[in-house]
Amino acid sequence: MAVEKMSIAKALNESLRKALETDPKVLIMGEDVGKLGGVFRITDGLQKDFGEERVIDTPLAESGIVGTAIGLALRGYRPVVEIQFDGFVFPAYDQIVTQLAKMHARALGKVKMPVVVRIPYAGGIGAVEHHSESPEALFAHVPGLKVVSPSNPSDAYWMLQQAILSDDPVIFFEPKRRYWDKGEVDTDAIPDSLHTARVAREGSDITLAAYGPMVKVCLEAAAAAAEEGKSVEVVDLRSMSPIDFDGLQVSVEKTRRLVVVHEAPVFLGTGAEIAARITERCFYHLEAPVLRVGGFHAPYPPARLEDEYLPGLDRVLDAVDRSLAY
Amino acid sequence: MAVEKMSIAKALNESLRKALETDPKVLIMGEDVGKLGGVFRITDGLQKDFGEERVIDTPLAESGIVGTAIGLALRGYRPVVEIQFDGFVFPAYDQIVTQLAKMHARALGKVKMPVVVRIPYAGGIGAVEHHSESPEALFAHVPGLKVVSPSNPSDAYWMLQQAILSDDPVIFFEPKRRYWDKGEVDTDAIPDSLHTARVAREGSDITLAAYGPMVKVCLEAAAAAAEEGKSVEVVDLRSMSPIDFDGLQVSVEKTRRLVVVHEAPVFLGTGAEIAARITERCFYHLEAPVLRVGGFHAPYPPARLEDEYLPGLDRVLDAVDRSLAY
Amino acid sequence: MTVESTAARKPRRSSGTKRAAGAASAAKAPAAKAAATAQNAEPQLVQLLTPEGERVSAADNPDAAEFLSFVEDITTEDLRGLYRDMVLTRRFDGEATALQRQGELGLWASLLGQEAAQIGSGRALRDDDYVFPTYREHGVAWCRGVDPTNLLGMFRGVNHGGWDPNTNNFHLYTIVIGSQTLHATGYAMGVAKDGADSAVIAYFGDGASSQGDVAEAFTFSAVYNSPVVFFCQNNQWAISEPTERQMRVPLYQRAQGFGFPGIRVDGNDVLACLAVTRWALERARRGEGPTLVEAFTYRMAAHTTSDDPTKYRRDEETAAWEAKDPILRLKTYLLASGGADEAFFEALEAESEALGKRVREVVRAMPDPDTMAIFENVYADGHALVDEERAQFAAYLASFEEGH
Amino acid sequence: MTVESTAARKPRRSSGTKRAAGAASAAKAPAAKAAATAQNAEPQLVQLLTPEGERVSAADNPDAAEFLSFVEDITTEDLRGLYRDMVLTRRFDGEATALQRQGELGLWASLLGQEAAQIGSGRALRDDDYVFPTYREHGVAWCRGVDPTNLLGMFRGVNHGGWDPNTNNFHLYTIVIGSQTLHATGYAMGVAKDGADSAVIAYFGDGASSQGDVAEAFTFSAVYNSPVVFFCQNNQWAISEPTERQMRVPLYQRAQGFGFPGIRVDGNDVLACLAVTRWALERARRGEGPTLVEAFTYRMAAHTTSDDPTKYRRDEETAAWEAKDPILRLKTYLLASGGADEAFFEALEAESEALGKRVREVVRAMPDPDTMAIFENVYADGHALVDEERAQFAAYLASFEEGH
């Protein structure tokens, strides 16, 4: 390999393969990750090549999956757990927030929890209930967890490598509706640090901050705005815990305006924290309040309504206009 | 009764008693709520007077408690569930966010979920791990739930009445370290609406917003600040979902400065949403960024450190000073 | 909405004794015979109609004898009714699969192969019983009188559940695995509190048996002696995982360790499913508490239309189960016993066609929900934030209409 | 840190066959005799030393015979060692209760009455075995060589767990009920992957048996055939709730429905607990998978020092259990059999005194943690937000020192 064009799904698969090859302690666990290769085929072929002892089909019990992964980590393994869909992570929530997140601190640093919890998340795929949610804020609020989400194949490959290498638990949100988006992956590159924001497009009038599936929407919005003569900078945050406020601050001090975009409900979503903190950091720089575009305070709607529910080009541009109008 | 001085604990007990007397469909469920009367004695004497069919000691399984409460609600009952401590709500998190919060919407309004989940929460009682947490943001972010917390006996009595009367699920956070604080309760009064903020102390220089256990700290801070000639308004939010932004806005437009105080970690705590939204609503009124005082991004520490971890008088006053310095 | 019912819906009233909660002691709980069946080390299957279409007599199989009494009242007409239920359910299911392929549905979870388990158990219920399904109980819905087109809304993506659960005592489909077993248990606790003699049935799958919620439902129902039947359709697969990934011994045995009887029934035998479910429901009505029924059956189709079973299971396995087809065996019996003639089958074929046509038409005509429905029913009593967001969004939408 | 060990620590090596994961079939798993004991409808208790201090012989009780072989090697010296362990554990426990009353600890969870269950099972372990305790396993900690004063940190509020789990293969106390059974299962899965022949033991309570996590641990360990022993101390109470609120039939029976053996042992009989745990551990080492041991015992004290049992339980019940005291019965036996003389008991009394004194001194000298410890060990690899908050808080604290 080296530089190759591939989808996010393929990049994740390659990244898992690399991890399994490199470190015999790495395990893959989850429902249907074996022969089926996962419902999104992210683990395709891995059980065949690495065996049932390393790529483990688990009983249908998310608390059990994460709880046993914790035990395996205590024994020196590095489990990479797959939760089949966003809406099915909640049975494991107790083990994640009460045990996984706190074990290192509880043990005064004497044990480590190198567990990655992969979660295909967010909407836009026309799915039934519970298959389109964006629960990242519910993890980012919890001390002890790291929370990241790649937006492109290169990040998918490298961020997953880094998450697996991390000695801390990482909740790894995969933007499922972008799984088939392609891009170049350089498997020899030296990647950015896992928690650094990246300027995905430079601009001078306003900053759009997003991560995961919404980066693409923001880039499209920036392109559309450019046609109207507005110069929009897009920051791909990549990490929701920690958030690279230093990086974002640089952008906002330049553009003096910020709109945060995510699929999760706006109320207490990550945009709330970003708005609060950037306002504090950039109080004298901001020409407009930080605006947020996101999901409504309502359960994720049936598929036929998701295009209206999800932040799209128009809603992002509307927020850009509202911000620029200040 | 009518007007009587009592503790928050007693007010909650009286409120439950009143509900059991008034509506035969009201049930109390939880671990040790029967003979023991709960570890905080909030249900003291209720099983004796209303029987085991209405005040139900449950198996030690929080998911089971909330899950069966949902079933009972579907059958027409109005269960009031007790979770023994904040840190033990997570095994029930799936049932709460996936089922309890969404059932009404899922059924297009055809079923209702009048379930109250009572949670003694927050710290300051010198307890061991998991007994001092403030997970309110993890519920307030979830559409379909209502989230409230009383700060005084009168609110404890009336807000619990209202929560039980509500046809929506209400997560009712009880400030455990204030259980024994006394105040007057008028059981004939016509209470404010459940989700209205209340000005607990009037002031003109700056607004402190808090709820539950931190209202007292804010009132003390306001008193201390008054001695230094600063006029601090204290708003008791009472409800974290919805938040009474209209009420808070009135205060902030007057004082032009806001500090939000809660025990939960600042990062993605309710203060983030308040800062973001009040900044948007009051952009041209604010003389200083909304500041937040709260827990750190760390697991709740061992008891001997909690005084440092928890927002106290000094940290609140420090934030007041910082705000006023803008 | 209700559909015409046919067979086996005559309510079987309980003995009349009102349930006294907790009256039955745990020790007395298991019906002696059934428990004996359930406790043998070698998994025994209650079967009343063989794959070859022959009825099992008490003489053939003493274990079956007790259960035969539960279907004594079933007439030939009733049998035709059960047959009709299965055929129409299968037809509806096939139609839905086709509609998914045509893009009218986003997804479909087929019950193909599980008709007997669903119709047999579904027809054992009284109107005042209450059902908590998973997402695959189209046959049970049929028995409850839920218009099948109502089931399609969520798979089309126009709603998350299109029926009023209380109209037919049939709860909404539950997608998160296992959750509904606790709802059923709570509902049954309420039934007992009310002093009613109705029962509750919770459906779940072999995979679901691994979820902690299901074990908690077992515990709660055992402790409160609740009138609930746990009906597991062990269709051998949880998506790509065979039952060996979920359990080490047959599932029905799990009940005993929680203090109530478990029993395995041939899930492709509609008569046996009817009998065993009736037995379990009567236990519940008599105040004897929960029962676990494991219907041993097979998921003939893919997990859902999104699934590709060739990745993980062998054709031979599926073929072997085809020989046990639940519809075929009843047809063979009806033909051999003279219980139905060609005219019956032809009329049923016509009825199937009509059902298929109606389903197609209704689905295609199903309107998309109004955009503003996003904000409806989030709360029963209203919520300021929802009101605010609704108003903002309405203004935003209006801004386009004004030509901005 | 380690403390001097005494009895029964000679490792019992397994037969030498390395575990081949999944090699043992579920059907073969239960040791014939033990399973028979476990399957009787009337709960049977493995007992090797009666409350009256008499040893049970194979002739007295054929059921006990198999387990007698597991303690054949126990010498009189070993018995004195077990006795010493129990006495010192009780003394330490009493000291901690007193320290709580004096305000030195915020809380204490006493093991009073459960010494035999903990010492018996704890002494069955090899050094390379791994223990997952609840919050009450002070006696097991003692057996593992964890300095008892280490246990007090979390109850004093200076940390959430003061020992390195890997020093003595004794995991931190787990407060959230049931969680640790899954950690133990996962750890055991790892042991099996490593091809090691050590075993894992998970402690939990009768109340914990209701938690979904425990059932999931049963499922995972059964499916992966993991070398784990689930050791339940059924002390009759979960705070104020008697076992009837958690289960309808004796707990040990639950294992069978998950495909592995369960057995009930007299939890106040240190010999029986030792024997049964050794048996279960050997099964694990031999690759035969999990076992559930239910130690039938009693919580003689309050749930914790915050609890008031007079609210919910009768004195007569507690009195009845006093007659079954685990320490008393071994003392009676040692005295009657001449296994120990007065000098032994006197020396032990002195040792107890010394232990008590040391515990008091160490606890009183335990320093409060440094304030900035709040920010330590939140992450292993660091986190920008923690760094920022640490710096801000340090500056804030410094502002006071500067005299602001």
Ligand SMILES: Cc1ncc(C[n+]2csc(CCOP(=O)(O)OP(=O)(O)O)c2C)c(N)n1
């Ligand atoms: C909590 C949860 N985890 C995972 C899923 C994804 N999922 C949907 S169906 C299914 C398999 C269910 O198997 P089983 O219980 O046997 O029912 P069947 O589909 O065979 O009827 C899985 C894993 C889910 N819906 N909920």
Ligand SMILES: Cc1ncc(C[n+]2csc(CCOP(=O)(O)OP(=O)(O)O)c2C)c(N)n1
């Ligand atoms: C998930 C959870 N819920 C509730 C509690 C509160 N709690 C602490 S101990 C206890 C009773 C435990 O009973 P049991 O399992 O029998 O253990 P024992 O205390 O008797 O040793 C309860 C309810 C908890 N720690 N964790």
Ligand SMILES: [Mg+2]
């Ligand atoms: Mg299945």
Ligand SMILES: [Mg+2]
């Ligand atoms: Mg107990």
